[in-house]
Amino acid sequence: MSALVIKSVSKHFGGVAAVSNVNMEVPSGKVTGLIGPNGAGKTTLINLITGVLTVSEGSIHFGAQDITEVPAYKVARAGISRTFQNIRLLAEASVIDNVMIGFYRNEKTTTPASLLGLPSARRETAALRDRANKLLERFGMSKFADQEAGGLAYGHQRRVEMMRALASEPALILLDEPVAGMNDVEAGELGEIFRGLAKDGMGVLLIEHNVRFVTNLCDFVYVLDSGRMIASGSPEQVVNDPAVITAYLGS
Amino acid sequence: MSNFFTVYHHLFDVFLIGSGYALSQWVVMRAGVFSVATAGLASIGAYCAAILTTKLGWPHPLSILAGTLLGALTGLLLSVPLARLRGVFQAIATLAFVQIVVAIGLFSDSLTGGAIGLNAIPILIGTKENLLALLCTIYVMLAISATRVGRAFEAIRQDEAVASSLGVSVTFHQSLAFGLSGAIAGLFGGLEAFQTFTLFPNTYGFGLIVAALSYVVLGGRRSVAGPIVGTAILLILPEVSRPLADYRNALYGVIMMLVIAFMPRGIVDTGLLYFRRRRLAAKAAMESQQ
Numbered sequence: 001m002s003a004l005v006i007k008s009v010s011k012h013f014g015g016v017a018a019v020s021n022v023n024m025e026v027p028s029g030k031v032t033g034l035i036g037p038n039g040a041g042k043t044t045l046i047n048l049i050t051g052v053l054t055v056s057e058g059s060i061h062f063g064a065q066d067i068t069e070v071p072a073y074k075v076a077r078a079g080i081s082r083t084f085q086n087i088r089l090l091a092e093a094s095v096i097d098n099v100m101i102g103f104y105r106n107e108k109t110t111t112p113a114s115l116l117g118l119p120s121a122r123r124e125t126a127a128l129r130d131r132a133n134k135l136l137e138r139f140g141m142s143k144f145a146d147q148e149a150g151g152l153a154y155g156h157q158r159r160v161e162m163m164r165a166l167a168s169e170p171a172l173i174l175l176d177e178p179v180a181g182m183n184d185v186e187a188g189e190l191g192e193i194f195r196g197l198a199k200d201g202m203g204v205l206l207i208e209h210n211v212r213f214v215t216n217l218c219d220f221v222y223v224l225d226s227g228r229m230i231a232s233g234s235p236e237q238v239v240n241d242p243a244v245i246t247a248y249l250g251s
Numbered sequence: 252m253s254n255f256f257t258v259y260h261h262l263f264d265v266f267l268i269g270s271g272y273a274l275s276q277w278v279v280m281r282a283g284v285f286s287v288a289t290a291g292l293a294s295i296g297a298y299c300a301a302i303l304t305t306k307l308g309w310p311h312p313l314s315i316l317a318g319t320l321l322g323a324l325t326g327l328l329l330s331v332p333l334a335r336l337r338g339v340f341q342a343i344a345t346l347a348f349v350q351i352v353v354a355i356g357l358f359s360d361s362l363t364g365g366a367i368g369l370n371a372i373p374i375l376i377g378t379k380e381n382l383l384a385l386l387c388t389i390y391v392m393l394a395i396s397a398t399r400v401g402r403a404f405e406a407i408r409q410d411e412a413v414a415s416s417l418g419v420s421v422t423f424h425q426s427l428a429f430g431l432s433g434a435i436a437g438l439f440g441g442l443e444a445f446q447t448f449t450l451f452p453n454t455y456g457f458g459l460i461v462a463a464l465s466y467v468v469l470g471g472r473r474s475v476a477g478p479i480v481g482t483a484i485l486l487i488l489p490e491v492s493r494p495l496a497d498y499r500n501a502l503y504g505v506i507m508m509l510v511i512a513f514m515p516r517g518i519v520d521t522g523l524l525y526f527r528r529r530r531l532a533a534k535a536a537m538e539s540q541q
Contacts, residue, residue, distance in 0.1 A: 030297075072412075072415040076416055
């Protein structure tokens with residue numbers, strides 16, 4: 001069962017082809033890797049999937065739904081969450097508020113109920129606060145709940161972003177370099193979490209630089225270089241592929 | 252003594268109306284829109300209410316309601332072209348909108364009385380109605396802040412890309428904020444119309460733009476109390492600085508500059524943040540002792 005199917009997708013910025021003719025599948029219940037050197041077009045591809053950028057050619061399907069032309073907020077509502085390469089938190093808001101906005105997608109409160117402050121709207125807010133607290137506990141972040149997210153240490157900010165993405169209970173999560181700047185132990189801990197998500201049935205697309213991390217974690221790996229897909233397969237196949245070695249080490 | 256009361260009673264009414272305009276300004280800024288349309292929207296509410304009652308004989312509560320709705324509708328319409336603009340460009344576009352409203356007020360003499368003013372509006376609104384309207388507005392603003400729409404506004408204000416990556420529609424919420432801003436401005440414009448005898452187009456011009464903005468900047472942009480405290484300070488200031496009559500504007504300017512330089516979040520929000528940090532520090536100290 002494929003959650004996300006990308007068919008011959010290209011993106012041109014003027015004359016520059018940032019992504020050209022890319023085919024890719026991200027099944028649910030598996031960790032799929034996307035690696036490639038700097039400037040390969042990995043983040044561009046994420047932005048195309050999430051509707052931040054519009055596709056020049058090709059199509060993107062999520063489940064039965066065509067999301068090629070769908071704006072970012074509707075892609076999110078369809079069940080695709082993401083984290084950002086350069087962490088993006090609501091810096092002035094507290095940690096718990098940052099997590100609570102993640103629940104937005106599944107909230108039942110209607111706009112009029114919210115404007116009038118009806119009891120149902122307040123009850124849902126209280127319920128979400130409880131759920132956010134549980135999530136904080138799971139990630140060992142409870143003691144930071146009321147702190148401003150912008151003031152946290154780097155590793156903690158990463159966790160807040162992860163919790164926010166998980167709060168939306170996505171069917172597919174796109175992780176843009178989630179372990180950048182972390183040591184092997186911290187990266188390993190997060191890796192376990194990602195594997196757990198896939199085991200629970202979520203599709204996980206992991207964008208990474210760190211080849212070792214990806215090969216340890218992923219079931220299937222795609223390699224992007226200069227906007228083109230140069231290899232795909234199991235982690236072992238891919239790291240031994242001559243084209244991949246050339247892309248990473250030079251010829 | 253009775254003289255004292257009449258003077259300050261009037262000031263209290265001015266404060267209530269000013270707070271309404273401040274909240275109209277605040278609610279768009281809450282949603283990350285840099286709009287200064289409040290003055291124009293208030294003008295539309297005021298003229299709509301006054302014209303309906305003086306020319307068509309509508310009962311004044313109905314006229315005020317119509318002014319509120321017309322303000323909301325204008326705000327919603329305004330949000331359509333403004334959805335493509337951000338930041339300072341929104342400010343310039345809404346500034347142009349206010350100028351257009353002033354110009355229409357000046358040139359359509361037959362309807363608005365032009366520069367001479369729309370005269371003989373009956374005085375039908377007093378402190379009670381003003382207070383009731385402000386309390387209702389404050390309730391809605393608090394309700395928003397405590398529930399789903401408030402969270403969406405806050406996310407959009409801080410980072411639109413994050414907001415939309417979580418399913419929050421930026422366009423919808425900014426339109427909603429414009430509509431609310433228009434409704435509040437229209438309501439308080441309508442109330443003001445029935446306590447001033449005469450409306451002049453320029454009452455709702457650049458002066459009101461600056462006033463509404465300064466109430467919010469001085470008081471704070473996050474908490475509901477911010478704009479109200481800002482209004483109170485800026486309206487009481489001229490009264491207490493009466494001995495300095497000639498330097499009043501200079502004093503006003505200096506205070507604004509000091510607040511912007513040293514409390515960029517505004518007086519109320521800076522204060523709240525200070526107490527929150529102190530509480531957190533105390534909690535952390537307690538935990539480390541155990």
